[in-house]
Amino acid sequence: MRIFFGIDLSEELRERIGALQAELRPRLHAVRWVPAANLHLTLRFVGETSPERADVLRANLRVPIRREGTFELAFSGLGCFPRVEKPRVLFIGAAPVEDTLLSLQRSVENAIQSGGFEADARRFHPHLTIARFKQLEPALHKTLSDYSEHAWGSMSVSEVILFESRLSASGAHHHVLERFGLGGTNRDQAV
Incomplete structure (x- = not known):
């Protein structure tokens, strides 16, 4: 299984980013757009692992995550990795x-290393x-x-969500494996 830990977006933010993608489509042709349903903030990509090792990571994260408080996260700007001259990823900060x-x-990260x-x-x-990006995009700088x-x-x-990323010919599909509530919200829920 291919897994990562991340933060899912609110529906309101997902809709705004989806609208931005639609607005940018006529400007940027040499890109593959991330489906709005897959938009998330990755905290740590783990990669391929066994279900047993994923269970160890789940157990390692349950206690420390409760010490972390809830917080506000703001999204702004537009940029690319690794650099504008040779972009691979278009992102929002x-x-x-x-x-x-x-x-x-x-x-x-500590829970993953402990695993x-x-x-x-x-x-x-x-x-x-x-x-x-599939190739350099002429309209990128503007x-x-x-x-x-x-x-x-x-x-x-x-x-925080533990996602499984399943690859297919149509792209990656993310499935929630477990939700870890922050700040003792007691929302831990295996799916």
Whole structure:
């Protein structure tokens, strides 16, 4: 199974980002758009693992996640990774209104390492991937400039989700395996 920990979007934010994608489609042709149903903020991609190891990660996260409080998360701007000259990912930036997102991400990372997985070598950059580039897009510079300061909205974060990502010819499909409530909200729920 291929798994990751993430934060799901509110329906209101999902609709706004979906509208943005529709607005950008005529400008950006050489991209593959992430379906609105798959939009999320990844806290940590784990990758392929056995169901047994996924169960260890679930158990490792249940207690520390309750110490993390709920928080507001704001989304703004438009950017690309790794750099504008050779883009692979088009994203919207995410910034916590408080400093709790990084603490939450560290808790997830620690639970994963406690489960015997290697530390993630990449630095955490909170973002929503909205498209992936097939090739360099001529309109990219202007598009980034036009949308760099735009605020897309904010949402309250009250849970972390363990997702399974199933790959198919039509793309990835994300399925919720478990929801972990933040701040002792007692919303842990295996699906």
